[in-house]
Amino acid sequence: MAQRIDVKDLNVYYGSFLAVEDVQMSIEARSVTAFIGPSGCGKSTFLRTLNRMHEMIRGARVEGTVELNGRDLYSKDIDPVAVRRTIGMVFQRPNPFPTMSIFDNVAAGLRLNGQKDKKVLAETVEKSLRGANLWNEVKDRLNKPGAGLSGGQQQRLCIARAIAVKPQVLLMDEPCSALDPISTMAIEDLVNELKSDYTIVIVTHNMQQAARVSDRTAFFNLAATGKPGKLVEVDDTTKIFSNPTEKATEDYISGRFG
Numbered sequence: 023m024a025q026r027i028d029v030k031d032l033n034v035y036y037g038s039f040l041a042v043e044d045v046q047m048s049i050e051a052r053s054v055t056a057f058i059g060p061s062g063c064g065k066s067t068f069l070r071t072l073n074r075m076h077e078m079i080r081g082a083r084v085e086g087t088v089e090l091n092g093r094d095l096y097s098k099d100i101d102p103v104a105v106r107r108t109i110g111m112v113f114q115r116p117n118p119f120p121t122m123s124i125f126d127n128v129a130a131g132l133r134l135n136g137q138k139d140k141k142v143l144a145e146t147v148e149k150s151l152r153g154a155n156l157w158n159e160v161k162d163r164l165n166k167p168g169a170g171l172s173g174g175q176q177q178r179l180c181i182a183r184a185i186a187v188k189p190q191v192l193l194m195d196e197p198c199s200a201l202d203p204i205s206t207m208a209i210e211d212l213v214n215e216l217k218s219d220y221t222i223v224i225v226t227h228n229m230q231q232a233a234r235v236s237d238r239t240a241f242f243n244l245a246a247t248g249k250p251g252k253l254v255e256v257d258d259t260t261k262i263f264s265n266p267t268e269k270a271t272e273d274y275i276s277g278r279f280g
């Protein structure tokens with residue numbers, strides 16, 4: 023199910039502003055890749071281009087290609103909605119549908135895809151909640167509102183909702199930044215388990231988190247405010263944190279940045 027991503031010659035613009043310049047990157051299937059770098063270097067901007075989510079922002083556009091197992095996501099015959107189904111996203115703040123029950127939150131995407139069979143819905147909801155390590159905590163209150171869960175539980179609910187539609191890639195934009203340390207650990211454990219089935223990309227400000235959860239780390243940087251963000255290097259996480267190739271990476275991870 024998991025698939026690889028190959029990014030070639032990618033530029034991302036907001037109107038005439040070049041936000042991210044000339045990214046080349048390959049992301050292996052069934053691996054976790056962390057994006058790190060200072061604020062404003064374009065981590066979230068670049069992440070959103072991996073499932074065309076940036077197209078929801080007026081004026082945002084890309085040049086270059088993003089291939090999923092060799093197929094360009096930007097070719098004319100590709101439906102962006104189908105892309106977002108295949109490449110799911112989890113956001114910084116848990117965003118369950120507030121008026122929906124826990125069950126309905128997870129079932130929402132399936133129903134949108136036309137699934138009406140109650141048995142299939144119930145089985146998939148249970149499997150997704152188990153996959154997100156949330157089942158035991160919510161199995162007795164599936165009909166209660168998703169908004170009534172703790173922040174960490176809500177984030178796991180959002181992950182369950184994302185995996186219910188069987189994506190091949192999961193993009194996570196600072197998924198733990200609104201969570202306490204215990205909930206953060208739960209999400210990190212979950213990421214570790216999910217990588218056997220999914221290709222995962224995670225943006226994080228927390229370098230310890232990048233070191234703990236990822237196989238590969240990509241460091242982005244920008245020369246100055248108003249200049250485009252660039253990918254400085256991407257390598258095995260152990261190498262980035264012990265012996266990076268670029269001085270800028272070394273300075274950033276050792277806190278000498280800026």
Ligand SMILES: Nc1ncnc2c1ncn2[C@@H]1O[C@H](COP(=O)(O)OP(=O)(O)OP(=O)(O)O)[C@@H](O)[C@H]1O
Nearest residue numbers: 036041059060061062063064065066067068079248
């Ligand atoms: N919707 C938008 N419209 C215009 N410019 C934007 C938009 N979103 C981001 N930018 C600009 O693009 C650049 C990259 O922003 P982005 O949010 O991707 O950086 P980031 O590395 O994810 O930052 P942070 O770590 O603070 O979240 C910044 O200069 C930012 O101001």
